[in-house]
Amino acid sequence: MQSTVTLRDVAQAAKVSIATASRALAGEGLTSRSTEARLRRIAAELGYRPNALARGLKTRTTRLVGLVVHNLTNASFRVLAEVVQRRLRAEGYQTILCITADDPEQEAEIIATLADQRVDGLIICPTGHNGARLAALDSNGTPVTCVVRRDEMVEMETVLAADPEGAYAGTRHLLELGHRRIGLIVGRRETTSGRERLSGYRRALEEAGIAFDPSLVHAGPYEPETGLAGCRQLLDRADRPTALFVANHESALGVLRGLAERDLLVPDDISLLCYEDMPGFAWQRPAISVVDSGATAMADLAADRLLQRLRPNAAPPAETAREYRIGARLIQRHSCRPVAP
Amino acid sequence: MQSTVTLRDVAQAAKVSIATASRALAGEGLTSRSTEARLRRIAAELGYRPNALARGLKTRTTRLVGLVVHNLTNASFRVLAEVVQRRLRAEGYQTILCITADDPEQEAEIIATLADQRVDGLIICPTGHNGARLAALDSNGTPVTCVVRRDEMVEMETVLAADPEGAYAGTRHLLELGHRRIGLIVGRRETTSGRERLSGYRRALEEAGIAFDPSLVHAGPYEPETGLAGCRQLLDRADRPTALFVANHESALGVLRGLAERDLLVPDDISLLCYEDMPGFAWQRPAISVVDSGATAMADLAADRLLQRLRPNAAPPAETAREYRIGARLIQRHSCRPVAP
DNA sequence: CGATGTCCTGTAATCGTTTGCGGAAGCAAG
DNA sequence: CTTGCTTCCGCAAACGATTACAGGACATCG
Structure with missing residues (x-):
């Protein structure tokens, strides 16, 4: 050749x-x-x-878009990567996947390199510390769509999960089954999702006339260890909660372990509800009920929005700086049960 | 700005x-x-x-490398994506991640686009139907490293898991615990991994003087459904196997479900050993023993090899067309037990 | 003082495309 | 035969960098 x-x-x-x-x-x-x-x-x-380089140099468009996520372990990101990649490729775009490990410095470097590469657009789950750079890119003609997390500092098109409503709906579900003491294992308060899920939980309780009890919530990073620790903390109380709401699937692994340690059976001894679906939950026995945060829908919408703004007749950025929320949805399986009378 | x-x-x-x-x-x-x-x-x-485009056009090097995998659901690919991305970025390369869905046509298109983009190198888990294109790229000065799977049709640098040895070691482990009827749930015979894992299993049995019984193996795609079906088939026999060897982690989910359906407890009623580790296995109760296929090591080596050939003083491709195997390693947890006398 | 060498810097070609502008050809109409 | 349109094609200038080559300034040496 x-x-x-x-x-x-x-x-x-x-x-x-x-x-x-x-x-x-x-x-x-x-x-x-x-x-x-x-x-x-x-x-x-x-x-x-x-030669894509020569063409890109001349036409000022590369048909490359950057996709920036924290990791690939979290199911939302995985789905995001798969869906976005597929959707964009169908429209003739290549996806450059980058992983920040949730580190602002790495993120800054990645954004710069992607800009050097003259990507046509960017889908990013921001750490929240590089909003200015993103905004600069965006107003320079490279559309940026944020996803999963919002950058609080700056106005940008963002697609998010409806976390407050999701957590509210999940908690409601448990309340309707008669649970009064519901333990919550949730993300750190510094993260949008952590705060929002907590607030949904709290609102549901208060609407039901139940006082919010801070000692029933355990916050920590999205890791199995958090679930285990939370489980121990909550289960060692005299008035053990009758239900656990685990606000992310990484922690769920730890919770399952913690429950098994104490020989507590789901749902006989305690009800369990998780946030964010994952394949294991449906196959588990008993299958675990879940409020699905709609990762696929989020990914699809993010891709849609970006593609929209990638088209020749792009709307003015001011027009597009809005926030989309993807509805959460309760999937009832077999891990929740009415509290015994 | x-x-x-x-x-x-x-x-x-x-x-x-x-x-x-x-x-x-x-x-x-x-x-x-x-x-x-x-x-x-x-x-x-x-x-x-x-401007990376202009520079690339002139210098004929883009510091981009393509990474092509079948999906992101499989843990090996996920690890591959994370590790390769990190390793390459540390050396100043960006990774373009592409997903083939194991479809030769998509793969062909992806390879072509990546070539148009003038990537400096390629790490790919080949479908096996585009070997010629890959070889052409490679001999044209764009190093290609295959990983996880080999393209049988053509000589290329490849890093693989030591599947025959891994399956052999796993089976040996069960034999040493006294198991005689060991069910095997394995990938389709068309795949390298399916064949190689089966052969390792078989060799261990025969060395132990046990006749290979085809009715003890269930082959199918890497999905939970395969595990469930295999479980049902193997457990409904009169002489139920005393141990199950599940040769990939996707199927393991189905197997766990199948076991629960029949109220079989691991390891009391039946021993369970899986291939390919995943976070869930360590957290499960009981924690599941596993032969770890060394995904991280594979990813690291693949990155090493490619980086090596990316350096200015590149070795002649003929010199590099060799095959590397990553040793598998048995991780004993609590899902295997000696068979009762 | 002129020759030579060492440093720096500028000129211009080049990488492989796209695209504005103008010219040639063809044809119909006047 | 001139004029005016279309239609198709070539010339050449970009796009934004890198780099071979040559020239200018200055110091050194015979």
Whole structure:
């Protein structure tokens, strides 16, 4: 195989100018039908493939978009990566996936590199410390869509889960089953999701006329260890909660372990409800009820929004700086049961 | 913020030629110390960032590498994506992640687009139907490293799990605990891993003087459904196996479900050993023993190999076309028990 | 003082495309 | 035969960097 065949080679082989070759292959009837067909044939024979760098340099568009997430362990991010990648590719865009590990410095570096690469757009779950850079990009003509988390510092198009409502609905469900002491294991208060899920839980309780008891909530990072620790803390109380609401799936692993340690059976001894679905929950026995935060829908909407703004007739950024919320949805399986009378 | 500042702007601001500006910012003492410092300062003030497209076009190197996997659900791929991304970024490379869904056509398209993008290298888990394209890329100066799966049709640098040995070791472990009827739930025979894991299982049995019984193995795609179906098939036999060896973690979910359906307790009623570790296994109660296929090590080695060949003094491809195997390792937890006498 | 060498810097070509502009050819109408 | 339109094509200038080559300034040495 020869190294690389350029437009020049194609043009020479067809005895036309480079310009004509370019136009012929661009389609759009810029050349006569016959030359177009001929050029196409020759290009195919020679195995010509346009150089994306040169094209990008000239046209100022690369058909690359950056996707920036914290990790791939969390199911939401995984789904995000898969869905966004698929959706964008269907429209002719390549996805550059980058992982920040939730570290603002790495994020800053990634944003810069992506900008150097002249990506056409960006979907990002921001750490919250680089809002200015993102806003700069956005107003410079590179659309940025935030997802999963919001950057509080700056106005940008954002698609989020309806966490307050989701947590509210989950808590309501448990309340309606008659539970009064509901333990909550939730993310740190510094994160949007941590705060919002807590507030939904709290609102549901207060509406039901139950005083909010801070000692019933355990907050920590999204890790199994948090679940285990929370479980221990909550289960060692004299008035053990009759239900546990675990506000993310990483902690759920630890909770399951904690329950097993104490030989507590779900749902006989205690009810369990989780936030964010994952494959394991449906296959578990008993299958675990869940309020699904709608990761797929979020990913789809994020892709939609970005694609929308990537189209030639882009709306002015001011117009697009709004916030979308994806509704959460309760999936009842078999881990919750009415409290015994 | 102005749109974009180019080298020309920096040069003008410093009243030098573009060439000097370029050299100054390149470092390496191509200019006098003073101009270098001055140019650096001005570039920083103006917020100059080199255009990766233009640079790539000229230097024929983009510091982009493609990473092509089947999905992100499988833990090996997830680890691969995270590790490779991190390792490459530490060396100044960006990773373009692409997902084939194990579909040769999508894979072909992805390879072509990546080539158009002029990636400097490629790490890919091949479907096995595009070996020619990959080989062409490789011999054209774009190093390609295959991982997890081999493309049987063509010689290329490949890093694989030591599946035959891993399956052998796992089976041995169960045999040493006294198990004689060991059910195997394994991938389809069309895949390398399916074949190799089966062969390791078989060899261990035969060495122990136990006849291989095809009715004890259930093969299917890497999905929970396979595990459930296999479980049902194997457990409904009169002479139920005393141990189950589940050769991938997706199926394990289904197996756990199948066991629960029949109220079989692990490890009291039946021993369970899985292939490929995942977070859930360690947290499960009882924690599940596993032969870890070494996904992290594979990812690291793949990154190492590619980086090696990316360095200026690249070895001739013929020299590098070898196969690396990552040793598997038995992790004993609490799901296997000696068979009752 | 002139020759030579060392440093720096500028000029210009180049990477592979796209695209504005103008010219040639063809054809119909006057 | 001139004029005026279309239609198709070529010339050449970008896009933003890197880099071979050459020239200018200055110091050193014979």
